[in-house]
Amino acid sequence: MFYFRDILPEVVFIDPQVILDKVSELVVFMFELREPEEEDKTSPDEAAGAAAKGQTHGPDTDKPEPTSTNTDGTTPEKAAATSSQTADESLLPPGWQQFEKFGHVTKAFLEDKRFSSHYHRGIFSCEDLIHLLEELLVFAKLESEEGPETWLMPSVLRHVAEEKVKEVCVSAGPLVVDFPDGGPQNGIFCSLMAHVLSPQHPHPHPWKLCLSSNLPKCLYRDCIQFHVPDFGSVTLVDRFQYFEAHVSDTTSEEEEQKLWQHVGKSIFNGIETVSDMLGYSNNKPRPAIICPKSHSDKAHTAYIKDGKWNCTSDMGVRGTLAELGTVLPWCDEACNQQQSTVSEAAPVTTTHSQPPPTTSQQSTLDIDDHFDVVSELGDVAHVWKSLGGALRLRQPDLDRIKADHQQDSSSCLSEMVTEWLNQSYNTERFGLPSWKMLVEAVAHRNGGNNNALAIHIATKYKVPAPAQN
Numbered sequence: 001m002f003y004f005r006d007i008l009p010e011v012v013f014i015d016p017q018v019i020l021d022k023v024s025e026l027v028v029f030m031f032e033l034r035e036p037e038e039e040d041k042t043s044p045d046e047a048a049g050a051a052a053k054g055q056t057h058g059p060d061t062d063k064p065e066p067t068s069t070n071t072d073g074t075t076p077e078k079a080a081a082t083s084s085q086t087a088d089e090s091l092l093p094p095g096w097q098q099f100e101k102f103g104h105v106t107k108a109f110l111e112d113k114r115f116s117s118h119y120h121r122g123i124f125s126c127e128d129l130i131h132l133l134e135e136l137l138v139f140a141k142l143e144s145e146e147g148p149e150t151w152l153m154p155s156v157l158r159h160v161a162e163e164k165v166k167e168v169c170v171s172a173g174p175l176v177v178d179f180p181d182g183g184p185q186n187g188i189f190c191s192l193m194a195h196v197l198s199p200q201h202p203h204p205h206p207w208k209l210c211l212s213s214n215l216p217k218c219l220y221r222d223c224i225q226f227h228v229p230d231f232g233s234v235t236l237v238d239r240f241q242y243f244e245a246h247v248s249d250t251t252s253e254e255e256e257q258k259l260w261q262h263v264g265k266s267i268f269n270g271i272e273t274v275s276d277m278l279g280y281s282n283n284k285p286r287p288a289i290i291c292p293k294s295h296s297d298k299a300h301t302a303y304i305k306d307g308k309w310n311c312t313s314d315m316g317v318r319g320t321l322a323e324l325g326t327v328l329p330w331c332d333e334a335c336n337q338q339q340s341t342v343s344e345a346a347p348v349t350t351t352h353s354q355p356p357p358t359t360s361q362q363s364t365l366d367i368d369d370h371f372d373v374v375s376e377l378g379d380v381a382h383v384w385k386s387l388g389g390a391l392r393l394r395q396p397d398l399d400r401i402k403a404d405h406q407q408d409s410s411s412c413l414s415e416m417v418t419e420w421l422n423q424s425y426n427t428e429r430f431g432l433p434s435w436k437m438l439v440e441a442v443a444h445r446n447g448g449n450n451n452a453l454a455i456h457i458a459t460k461y462k463v464p465a466p467a468q469n
Contacts, residue, residue, distance in 0.1 A: 006378070007135045008128055018118050022129055023138065025115050026105070030156045033100040098150075102216055103157045105139070106148045137274060140194035143208060152197065152209075154190040160220035160237075168218045168225050168235050169246040173324075175260070177267060178242040178288040178301040178312065184271075185283045189238040191274035193224055196266055205229060205262055231259040236267075242288065242301050243267070262368075269371060292324060293317050365433040367421045373438065374417050376457050380448040384413040390447025391420045391437065392430040435461040442466070 002013040013019060093112030098104040109115075111126045119125060130151065133139040139151040196207045210217040210225040210233050218225035222238035232248035245263055247256070268285055275283040291302035291311045302309040304321070311317035365373065380387055388398045397419055405411040419425075421433050431437060435457065441447040443454035443466030454466040 103153045104150050137191040137194040140197040154193040157221040160223040175245040176288040177285045181282045183241045185280045192270045195270045381409045381413045387448045388416040390441035390444045392425040436463045439466050
C-alpha cells in the first residue's frame, strides 16, 4: 500500500502496481517508437521498473551518432522503421515526436487513450499523475514561455555517444563526484537531473536546459547540458562509476569561482535529497579527480585529502595537487571543506562543495543558503506564514506573498525564505539570519510548531537544541 500524504492526501494506492503500470505505459510506447538499438538491450519490462526509480542502465555508450539525416533530423533508416511501426500517425498521441526525441510529455499527451488506464474521474486524474511523478523526481517541469506546459522524463532519453561528450565537455579540470561505497546507486543520476531542473526544488540560480534554436543542445540519459543564468553552461555526465561536472568559460575568475561553488552545492545536496527519496543510505558522494595514472579509455578516480590525490584503484599510488599542473578552481574549497569536518579547530568558512557543512550558531545565512533552508522546511510548508512571523518578517510582506502565490504553499515558503535571507526585517533588533534563529522559529508554538524538525535541524547543523516555548 502506498500513501503519499503530502502529494495526494485523498488517494491511497492499495496496489502499488498502479504507479509502475503508468510508467510502464510510457516506456513501452518509447520502445514502440524507436528502432532496436545495439546500445540498449533492456527489455520494456526491465526498463519500466528502472524508469519508475529514474534509473539509468547500460554503460555501452560508444556507438557514434548517425551522421546522415533527413530534413527533420531523423536518419533514413529510422524514418523507415518508424513508418513501418506506426503506419497511421493520426493514431499516435499529440506530441509523440517530442517524446521520442527529447523525452518531453504534455498533459494532452498523457491524456491520450493509450495512457488512460487507472484514471478515475474525481479520484485519480492525469493532473494527479503528473504531480505524483514530479514529486517522485520521475518528471521535471520545464520552463516555457509559449506552448503547453511540458515535463521532461530523463529515464527514457537515449544514451550519448562519446564524441558528443567530448564536444560539450570543455573543462580542463572537471569536478568529479565518486562514491566510496561502490558507485552511484540505480536511479541517482536521472533523479538528480529532475531535481536540479524542477521548480519544486528552488535554487538561487535556477538550472535550465541549454537550448540551440529552441531545441535542447545536449539532452541524453547520461549527459545533459544546462544553462545557469548569469554564469554559463554546466554539463553533467554519468560515467556509471562516477559523475563529472564541466562548466563553460566565464568572464572572470571571480564568476568562475562562484559558479563552481553553486555547481558543487547543487550536485552534493541534490544527491543527498534523491538518495533519501529513493531509500539509499550508503550513497555518500565525495569530490574527486580523474586519477592521473589512469588510462583515458578506462579512467578511474582519485579522491582528495590534505592537498594530495589518492588513487581509488591502487592505494599505493598518490601525489600532490601541485604536481598536476592543471587549475582546479573547485579543488581548494573541496579540500578545505573536507578538513573542516575532521578538524577540532573553529569552523572554516562555508564552501558548498560538500553535503551540508558544519556551521556554528554565529554563522550568518544569506541567499546562497536558500536551497539548504527550503530543503529542511518541507514538513512545515503548510504553516509558512506563521513560520515567517516567527522569523520576524513583517505582516504586509507575508500578506503580499500569500496574494502572489494563492494556495501554493511551496512557492509561498520559497519566497518567504528569500525575504528572510535578504534580511527584509529588523535585523538590528532580532539579529541576522542563522540556523539558530531558524531552529527557534521552527520549534516555536506560534511559528512552525514542530519541535522534532527543529531538533533535527539543530543536530544536523550543530546549533543548540530549541528552548521549550
